[in-house]
Amino acid sequence: MLKRDRWRLLLVVLVVAAALASVFPIQGKIRLGLDLKGGAHILLQAKGTPENPVTEDSVERLLAVLRNRVDQYGVSEPVIQREGRDRIIVDLPGVEDPEAALELIGKTALLEFRAVEGVSPRVPASPERKNYEDDASFAAAEERWKEAAEQVAAVQQEMAAKAEGDDALAIMKDEKNVAYLLGPALVTGKDLLDAKTAFDNLGRPVVTIKFNAEGTKLFDKATADNVGRQLSIALDGVVVSAPVVQERISGGDAQISGSFSPAEAQRLAIMLRAGALPVPVEILENRSVGPTLGSDSIESGLRAGLIGAALVVLFMLLYYRFLGIAADAALGVAVLLVFAALISLKATLTLPGIAGIVLTIGMAVDGNILIYERIKEEQRAGKTPLAAVDAGFRKAITTIMDANITTLIAAAVLYYFGSGPIRGFAVTLSIGIVASLFSAIVVTRALLQIFLGRSRSVRLQQ
Amino acid sequence: MSLRTKQIRFMEIRRISLALSALLLLGSMVLLMTKGLNLGIDFTGGIIVQVEFASPVTVKEVRETLAEGGQQHVTIQAYSDRGVIVRLAADDEASQKAAIDAMKKKDSGVNVLRIEKVGPVVGKQLREEAVVAVAVALVGILLYITVRFRFRFAVVSVAALLHDTILTLGLFSLLGREVSLTFIAAILTVVGYSLNDTIVVLDRVRENWKELRSKGIVHLLDLSINQTLSRTINTSLTTLLPVTALFLWGGPVIGDFSLALLAGILVGTYSSIYVAGALLCEWNLRKPEI
Numbered sequence: 001m002l003k004r005d006r007w008r009l010l011l012v013v014l015v016v017a018a019a020l021a022s023v024f025p026i027q028g029k030i031r032l033g034l035d036l037k038g039g040a041h042i043l044l045q046a047k048g049t050p051e052n053p054v055t056e057d058s059v060e061r062l063l064a065v066l067r068n069r070v071d072q073y074g075v076s077e078p079v080i081q082r083e084g085r086d087r088i089i090v091d092l093p094g095v096e097d098p099e100a101a102l103e104l105i106g107k108t109a110l111l112e113f114r115a116v117e118g119v120s121p122r123v124p125a126s127p128e129r130k131n132y133e134d135d136a137s138f139a140a141a142e143e144r145w146k147e148a149a150e151q152v153a154a155v156q157q158e159m160a161a162k163a164e165g166d167d168a169l170a171i172m173k174d175e176k177n178v179a180y181l182l183g184p185a186l187v188t189g190k191d192l193l194d195a196k197t198a199f200d201n202l203g204r205p206v207v208t209i210k211f212n213a214e215g216t217k218l219f220d221k222a223t224a225d226n227v228g229r230q231l232s233i234a235l236d237g238v239v240v241s242a243p244v245v246q247e248r249i250s251g252g253d254a255q256i257s258g259s260f261s262p263a264e265a266q267r268l269a270i271m272l273r274a275g276a277l278p279v280p281v282e283i284l285e286n287r288s289v290g291p292t293l294g295s296d297s298i299e300s301g302l303r304a305g306l307i308g309a310a311l312v313v314l315f316m317l318l319y320y321r322f323l324g325i326a327a328d329a330a331l332g333v334a335v336l337l338v339f340a341a342l343i344s345l346k347a348t349l350t351l352p353g354i355a356g357i358v359l360t361i362g363m364a365v366d367g368n369i370l371i372y373e374r375i376k377e378e379q380r381a382g383k384t385p386l387a388a389v390d391a392g393f394r395k396a397i398t399t400i401m402d403a404n405i406t407t408l409i410a411a412a413v414l415y416y417f418g419s420g421p422i423r424g425f426a427v428t429l430s431i432g433i434v435a436s437l438f439s440a441i442v443v444t445r446a447l448l449q450i451f452l453g454r455s456r457s458v459r460l461q462q
Numbered sequence: 463m464s465l466r467t468k469q470i471r472f473m474e475i476r477r478i479s480l481a482l483s484a485l486l487l488l489g490s491m492v493l494l495m496t497k498g499l500n501l502g503i504d505f506t507g508g509i510i511v512q513v514e515f516a517s518p519v520t521v522k523e524v525r526e527t528l529a530e531g532g533q534q535h536v537t538i539q540a541y542s543d544r545g546v547i548v549r550l551a552a553d554d555e556a557s558q559k560a561a562i563d564a565m566k567k568k569d570s571g572v573n574v575l576r577i578e579k580v581g582p583v584v585g586k587q588l589r590e591e592a593v594v595a596v597a598v599a600l601v602g603i604l605l606y607i608t609v610r611f612r613f614r615f616a617v618v619s620v621a622a623l624l625h626d627t628i629l630t631l632g633l634f635s636l637l638g639r640e641v642s643l644t645f646i647a648a649i650l651t652v653v654g655y656s657l658n659d660t661i662v663v664l665d666r667v668r669e670n671w672k673e674l675r676s677k678g679i680v681h682l683l684d685l686s687i688n689q690t691l692s693r694t695i696n697t698s699l700t701t702l703l704p705v706t707a708l709f710l711w712g713g714p715v716i717g718d719f720s721l722a723l724l725a726g727i728l729v730g731t732y733s734s735i736y737v738a739g740a741l742l743c744e745w746n747l748r749k750p751e752i
Contacts, residue, residue: 035715043584098577099562102555283555286579293512293575293715300713307711308704315700352644355716358708359651359723362701363658369700370662373693399665402610406661407654409602414650417595418643425647429654 005449012446015438016333019340029343033350033424036298038291039093040101044281046086054086054279061278066090066105068274073104073267087284098288100263108236108280109271111189113222116230116242117169118162118181120155124148155179172232174239175259182232182239186222191215195272197265198255205265206257209272216252224248235268301354309335309361316365320372326447327368330439334364337435338428347431350424360432366403367440371396389448397441404433472687473680476740483625483737490632497635502549502642503578505592507585509550509558510578516571518543524565531564533557541714545575553581592646596627599650603657611661611668614745619660622738626656626729633725634718644719652726655701659694659734666690667742679746683739698731 023029034041046062048054063082070078070092079091095101126145132138156171159181163169168184193212200206211219222231223245232242233256240258260268313331316324338357342349375392383391408430415426503510521538524546528536537549550557558579565572580588600620607616627649634641666686674682687694705727709720745751 045583098574099559106555282581283579284581285584286577288577290573290575292514292573297713297715300711301708301716304708304710304712305704308707311703311707312700315696315703319696351716352647352719355708355712355719355723358704358712359701362704363655363697365700366658366697369693369696373690373696377689399662402665403658403661406603406606406657407651409606410599410650410654413595413599413602414647417591417598418647422643422647425644429651 005446008442009446009449012333012443016336019333019336022340022343023336026339030339031342031346031348032294032298033348033353033421034091034093034287034294035289035351035421036294036349036354037093038095038289038294039091040095040098040286040288042090042092042102042105042283043083043285044088044090044105045284046088046279047282048086048279052279058278059086059088062281063088065275065277069104069270072270072274073101088281094291095288096291097263098286098290100267101288102283102286104267104270106281106283107271108277109189109268109274110236110276111192111272112185112234113187113219114170114185114232114234115183115222115226116180116232117183118159119230119242120159120179121152122176122178123152172234172237172239174242178239180232180239180242182234186231187211187215187218189272189276191218192272192275193252195269197262197269200255200257204257205260205262206255207260207265207269207272208253208255211252211254216250219252219254220248220250297351298354301351301358305354305358305361308358312361312365316368320368322451323368323372323375323448326444326451327365327372329447330368330443331361331364331436333443334432334436334439335361337438338431341431341435342428345427345431347427348424349428350421352421352425353428356425356428356432359429360436363407364432364436364439367396367400367436368444370400370403371440371444386452389445389452393441393445400437400440404437408433469684469688470691471684472735473683473740473743476736476743479736480740480744483733486632487625487628490628490635493632493635494628497638499631499635499641500638501589502640502645503553503580503585504643505585505589505641507553507580507582509553509561510547510576511550511558511561511574512545512547512576513562513565514542514545514573514575515565515569516544516573517569519546519569521546523568524548527564527568528561531560531567533561533564536561541717545714547714553579588643592643595646596650596653599653600624603653607657607661611664612751614742614751615664615668618738618741618745619657619664621741622660622733623653623656623730625733625737626652626726629729630722630726634722639718639721642718644716645722648719648722648726651723652730655727656730656733659697659730660738662693663687663690663734663739664742679743679750683743687735687739694731694734698727701727 046054046059052058059082063080066088067080070080070090075092075095077093079089081089083089090105092101124145127138127141129138132141156179159179160171163171163181170182171179172182173179191212191214192209193215194210196208198206198208226245227248229245230242231245233240240256256268309331313328316327318324320327335357338360341347371392374396375388378388378391379385411426411430411433415423415430418426521540524538525536528548533550535551539547541547548561550561558577562574600623604616604620607619630649630652634645663686666689667683670682670686677685702724705720705723708716709724712720
């Protein structure tokens with residue numbers, strides 16, 4: 001064995017040992033993307049209004065409020081970062097209910113208490129044919145319903161006209177489409193000290209709130225001024241409830257009851273504690289994957305990868321026999337190196353990333369095939385096995401490099417322009433190319449050197 | 463360097479193959495211009511909801527359920543007897559909620575596996591980025607090959623990879639398969655593979671170039687293609703095997719991605735010989751380059 005060959009063998013042993021040490025045990029070491037472990041990826045854009053424009057300060061406060069909400073919701077390892085001037089990326093791994101997460105992130109949660117100046121009557125449910133004996137009575141009922149709806153619309157219009165003329169007044173509707181003419185905001189959510197969920201005496205979930213000193217003073221005055229009248233509680237411009245004030249409340253405690261589910265009440269409490277978003281946001285993009293789909297994806301990717309790898313290993317053995325063993329061993333090293341690199345670079349594995357690894361399995365043996373075909377040619381030209389191996393490697397290397405660098409260029413472009421899963425694909429593809437270059441050129445060579453050193457009469461050509 | 467006894471005269475049918483490729487290219491272009499691509503929500507904006515019902519359902523039932531919930535403009539794709547992927551053209555929260563509520567009403571055990579929403583702003587941005595990405599990759603590769611090989615080699619390789627890309631796009635248009643962001647990743651991988659394959663052949667042509675005078679371009683190309691033939695076949699096999707496994711067993715999310723790779727690798731292998739090789743041949747016959 002030449003000195004250079006010995007160094008090569010040592011390098012291979014060291015690299016493989018280091019890779020093994022970093023990969024095993026593999027549990028929990030690979031960082032999985034949201035598409036594999038489940039979770040929500042949300043892209044928000046701050047939407048300013050003329051009175052409330054998006055500024056550096058408001059985006060910073062927006063980030064703080066979002067962090068606060070997410071922390072209180074109890075998400076482990078969330079990512080909340082700014083992108084560009086007015087966009088924010090929120091990644092919530094492991095969220096079971098994507099809809100709830102979206103609600104938690106996207107709602108402004110501006111709480112206002114306003115005096116009720118007028119209420120429109122409620123539009124009754126439209127008649128249904130099955131409740132009437134014949135067409136005539138149904139038509140009459142429909143007629144009555146239309147009239148009622150028109151009356152309500154007239155009242156609402158009148159209220160809208162009033163609100164139009166007075167800046168302090170506002171029109172808001174509740175869930176049942178009843179319109180309220182409301183006075184100016186008397187107390188708002190910014191004067192809250194705390195918000196909690198509780199149950200009222202009928203067992204319905206409610207949110208109890210506690211005001212700070214300023215809020216307590218304002219709420220005391222608001223209730224004192226409106227005893228016997230309705231005081232509305234509005235959230236983001238929708239009336240949640242409008243109870244009649246029974247008596248003046250000076251302690252700074254209040255209760256919001258609406259038709260909440262326990263989960264909704266809990267979200268509302270979190271949002272009120274964390275505070276309203278300083279500017280409203282729009283959800284530009286949302287990709288949420290449940291945990292079951294994620295583990296299914298891992299499973300099917302793994303299965304496809306194993307089947308593909310088994311087929312490739314078998315093919316190389318059948319076609320190249322003895323040389324195939326070296327190629328298969330090199331393939332094993334390439335896959336090991338891919339995982340070692342993923343772990344040490346702290347790269348994120350995504351579903352397209354798994355596809356990239358599966359693809360690598362196929363392309364990794366390309367280097368071996370190029371080398372082996374060259375070796376065969378050299379042997380046919382009458383060289384001894386050792387000389388043929390030397391010449392085969394030397395001549396194949398430039399081809400292998402040229403052929404792989406172009407794929408690397410494509411992968412680099414994907415990495416630069418892509419995001420999330422696509423980036424994951426670009427990363428595994430590039431790592432795969434580098435790993436398979438190393439194993440085809442260095443590992444295969446070292447293995448063949450050992451085999452040929454043992455038995456010089458090995459026949460390469462079948 | 464020895465010659466193998468059996469030589470296939472690939473370049474004999476180069477005009478037929480070029481005509482075939484031209485025909486397929488034309489067909490793909492016409493398809494792309496008339497039928498167009500089924501662009502996914504990544505590029506158009508919209509909502510995808512993937513759900514699994516507790517009991518088996520048909521696409522028709524799901525469509526009716528959604529229509530009852532007020533969602534008329536939907537595309538429904540079933541990937542198992544209980545699992546469906548629903549695509550809504552609308553991109554507002556209310557439609558998403560209405561669709562999910564309607565399905566929950568039909569089957570309370572329905573499990574929402576995935577929700578994806580892309581707004582029109584992001585869709586437009588992703589579309590532009592995809593175009594820029596493909597363009598940058600092509601220019602980078604063209605430059606690399608020009609530096610490493612000859613300009614003509616670069617031109618015919620890029621012609622081959624454009625051929626592969628357009629045919630893959632044409633196939634997707636024909637089948638009406640969805641074009642998403644991962645499809646762009648697949649296309650760029652096909653670009654990489656197609657080039658890899660072409661370069662191996664052209665690399666051998668470069669090596670044999672000194673024999674151009676004595677042998678002539680047709681024979682030189684046949685020689686080079688034959689010398690690299692077993693590699694070409696073996697590599698496409700070893701690449702196709704795992705990609706086929708991915709297509710068959712990789713799950714619904716990645717199905718279209720694998721299909722694009724599968725098609726791209728097949729055309730990529732063909733085009734290295736019959737687009738890149740044949741074009742180089744014709745070019746040199748008309749305007750010899752020594």
